[in-house]
Amino acid sequence: MLCVDDDPGVVRAVARDLRRRYGHSHRVVRADSGREGLRALEELVVRNQPVAVVMADHRMPSMTGVEFLEEAMDVVPAAKRVLLTAYADTDAAIRAINEVDLDRYLLKPWDPPEERLYPPLDELLADWQAATRPAAAGLSVVGHQWSAQTQELKEFLARTSLPYRYVDVRSAEAQRLLRIAGLDDGPDALPVVFLPDGGTVPACRPRELVQRLGFPTTAAAPFYDVVIVGGGPAGLGASVYAASEGLRTLLVERSTTGGQAGQSSRIENYLGFPKGVSGNELAQRARDQALRFGVEVVKTVECVGVEAAGDGRRVRLDDGSAVACHAVVLATGVTYSALAAPGLAEFTGRGVYQGAAAHEAANCAGKVVHVVGAANSAGQAALFFSQHASEVVVLVRGDSLRRSMSEYLVARIEATPNIRVRLRTEITGASGDGHLQRLSLCERATGREEVVDTEHLFVFIGAAPRTDWLGEAFVRDAKGFLVTGPDLLDERGRPPAGWDVPRDPYLLESSVPGVFVAGDARAASIKRVASAVGEGALAVNLVHRYLEGL
Numbered sequence: 001m002l003c004v005d006d007d008p009g010v011v012r013a014v015a016r017d018l019r020r021r022y023g024h025s026h027r028v029v030r031a032d033s034g035r036e037g038l039r040a041l042e043e044l045v046v047r048n049q050p051v052a053v054v055m056a057d058h059r060m061p062s063m064t065g066v067e068f069l070e071e072a073m074d075v076v077p078a079a080k081r082v083l084l085t086a087y088a089d090t091d092a093a094i095r096a097i098n099e100v101d102l103d104r105y106l107l108k109p110w111d112p113p114e115e116r117l118y119p120p121l122d123e124l125l126a127d128w129q130a131a132t133r134p135a136a137a138g139l140s141v142v143g144h145q146w147s148a149q150t151q152e153l154k155e156f157l158a159r160t161s162l163p164y165r166y167v168d169v170r171s172a173e174a175q176r177l178l179r180i181a182g183l184d185d186g187p188d189a190l191p192v193v194f195l196p197d198g199g200t201v202p203a204c205r206p207r208e209l210v211q212r213l214g215f216p217t218t219a220a221a222p223f224y225d226v227v228i229v230g231g232g233p234a235g236l237g238a239s240v241y242a243a244s245e246g247l248r249t250l251l252v253e254r255s256t257t258g259g260q261a262g263q264s265s266r267i268e269n270y271l272g273f274p275k276g277v278s279g280n281e282l283a284q285r286a287r288d289q290a291l292r293f294g295v296e297v298v299k300t301v302e303c304v305g306v307e308a309a310g311d312g313r314r315v316r317l318d319d320g321s322a323v324a325c326h327a328v329v330l331a332t333g334v335t336y337s338a339l340a341a342p343g344l345a346e347f348t349g350r351g352v353y354q355g356a357a358a359h360e361a362a363n364c365a366g367k368v369v370h371v372v373g374a375a376n377s378a379g380q381a382a383l384f385f386s387q388h389a390s391e392v393v394v395l396v397r398g399d400s401l402r403r404s405m406s407e408y409l410v411a412r413i414e415a416t417p418n419i420r421v422r423l424r425t426e427i428t429g430a431s432g433d434g435h436l437q438r439l440s441l442c443e444r445a446t447g448r449e450e451v452v453d454t455e456h457l458f459v460f461i462g463a464a465p466r467t468d469w470l471g472e473a474f475v476r477d478a479k480g481f482l483v484t485g486p487d488l489l490d491e492r493g494r495p496p497a498g499w500d501v502p503r504d505p506y507l508l509e510s511s512v513p514g515v516f517v518a519g520d521a522r523a524a525s526i527k528r529v530a531s532a533v534g535e536g537a538l539a540v541n542l543v544h545r546y547l548e549g550l
Contacts (some may be wrong), residue, residue, distance in 0.1 A: 002029045002044075004037040004068060005057040005084065010108075014055065014084070017113045022125075026052060034063030034071075041075045042180045047198045048140045048165070052128045053121065055082040055106075058089050066092065070100040075180065078132055080124040084108055138163035141204075142174045143191030145363060146435035148349025149205070150191040156206040158359040159263070160256045160299075161284055162213075206255065207300035216298050219323045224250045224296075226543055227315045227325040229303045230466075232259020233529045234519025235331035236286035237536025242329075243293035245540065250323060251295050252315070254302045258283030259333045260463065260520070261529045263355040264377060265384030268408065270529055280358075282529070304469055306330070306515055311550055313514050326550065327543045328515045330470075330482065331536060334463035334527075339372065341440075343430035344457075351436025352457045356381045364389045364456050370439060372427065373460030374401055379409035381458050386419050389456075394421045397444065430457075465521045473498055475511040481523035484508050484516075503549075506542045508535060514546055 001018055005011035015030040022028065029044070031037035037056065044051055054072050056065035069081045083105040085093045093105035103124055110116035139157070141164055143150030157164045167174040169185050178185055181200050183192055193201040193209055201212055211217055226242050228235050231253030242249040251257075261267065264279030273282075291297065302318035306328055316322045336354040338345065344352050353360065356377070361384070369389040371382045374396045386392045394401075394413070401410050401421060413419050422441075428449065429440035436457060442449045465480045475483045475496055485507040488496050495504060496511045508516045518535035520527055525535065 001026050001053045002037060002040060003055045004031045006032055006060040008032060017117060021118050034060060034068035037068060038071055041072060043198055045075060045180055046194055047196060051076040051079040052125055053080045055084055058083055058085040066096045066100055080128050082106060140165050140194040141191050142167050142169055142177055144169050146350040147190055151349040153191050153204060154359045155357060156256055159258050159280055210300050217301055219250055219298060220296060222324060224248045224325045226327045227323055228329045228331060230331035230333055231257035232331060232333040233261050234532035234536040236290055237533035238329045238518055238539050239290040239295045241537045241540040243295045249295045251297045252301050252303055253299050256299055257287045265356055265358055265380050267529060327546055329539045330517045331519045332466040332521045334465050334520045336459060337462045337464055339427060339459055341427045341429055347430055347436040351455050354459050361388045366390050368454050369456045370395060370454050371458045374398060374404045376406055376409055378460035379405045379413055382419050383412055386416050392419045395425050396423050397426050399423050467521060473512050477523045482510055482517045482521055483523045484510055508539050508542055516542055
C-alpha cells in the first residue's frame, strides 16, 4: 500500500493509520511527492511485489494527486486508486472518477478511522484480492517462447526448483517491466531476469544467474577425498554414500542436479514409490539428502579434464581452476541424441526439444504434440503431455512399442484416448517461420510422405555419453562409453597401457587408477535409475578399497 502526500506530518499520520489496521498483511510505503511515489512503484514492480492500493493527496505541488494517479495507472494498472481530498475539492475528485478511473476519494480528516477510513479500504482490498492472482515468489523471467536461450533458462530454473514466474515478451506486462527497468526487448537482450532485490540480468544464462543469487560456482577447498563429476542419480547416490561415510566430498555439475532422470515426468518403477515419483522430485530429495550429509555442490561448472597428480588426482574446471583429490567418480551420464532430419537443428529450443522439457506443458495446452522414440522416457513424456495437449502423436520407427518399452507404460498409452501411436514412421524434414510449424513424415512400409502441422516435438531417440572431454588415457568403446574393470584386460589378462599399479582394475575403475565410473556413462551399464544409484554406492565402496592401498 503506497500513500503519497507532500506534507511530512500528514503522510506519516496516513502511514501510521494504515499500518495499525493492515500492517500484519501489507507493507505500507510512503512518499512525499508524486515523482518519488512513481519511483517507489517502479521499484516494487521490478521486485515483483504486487501493489494493492495507491493513495495520493490531491493538492501537491509540481504534480497533483490526480496527475500522479493517472501516471500510476501505467505502472500498476491493477492497484486500487484513492484520492485524498478536502471538502472544497470534492468536485475535482468526482471528475477524477471518470478521468483516471478513480476507485474512491476520501475526505480529510477521517477521524475516527474505524468509521471513515477502514471500511472503504476494506472493501477496496477485498475487490483487489478477488481480482488479482497472487504473484509468484522469487524471480521473474521475461523471454520469448521460441528462444533457445529462454528455454535453457526455464529448464534450469524448473529443475533447480527455484520459484519463478515467466512473462512472455510479447505481453503487455513484459513490455511494462522492460520499460520500467529501461531495457529493450531485442533478441540479444533476452531472457531478462528480474531479481527479488530489484536487480536485473539481461541476456541471462544459468551460470550468471547462479552467481548473482550467491550459489557457489567454485570449490571452497583445494583438496577433497573424492570429487564426483555429474549430478544425476549415479552422482547423487555416490555423493550421499561418500559423505555419510566420512569422506570429504565435492559434487561438480555442469547444469543442475538430476541428470537425464530429472527430466522424467514420472518414474513408476523405482523401489519405494508405489505411486511413482517425478524425476525432479526424486532429484530434489537426493540433493537435500546429500547436502544434509555435508556434500559440497557446485553448479553450472564444466569439468574439462581429469589427470594423475602423483598419488592424487586433479580435476580441471572450465574457469581455469583445478581441484585436487584422492579419487574421482565419473557420473557424467548421457545426453539425448538429435535427429538428423533436415531443418530440425535450426529449431532446437524453438519447438524441438531433446528430452521432456516439462516446463513447456502450459504452452502445449490444446495443441498437437509429437514425441519421437519407443523407450520408457518417450512413453513417460507422452503420458505427461497427454494431460495438457489435445493430442499426442508418438512416432516410432519400429513395428512395436513392446520391443523397448515397459509393459505398464504400453498399457497406459493404449488406454489413453488422446495418444496416437504411429508405427514404422520417421521424420524426414521440418519447416517453420522462426520456430517449428510443420513436420514431414514418411511411412517406411509404403514410402508415402505427408506434412503435418505441429509446434512441439520432443525427441527421445537414444543417447550418447558425455566423455569427449576426457583425455586419451581413458579407454572407451566404439560409442564413447567408458570401459571399466575386467573389461579393460586384454585377451592375455593384461591391463591397458599406462596402468601403473600392481593389481588389476577394480570393478568400476576406469583405465586411470583411482578414477571410477558409475551410471549411464559406463560401458555395458544397465540404463535404469535404480542401477545408476546402486553403481554410485558401489563406486564409493571401491573408492574406500583404493584409498586403503595408497
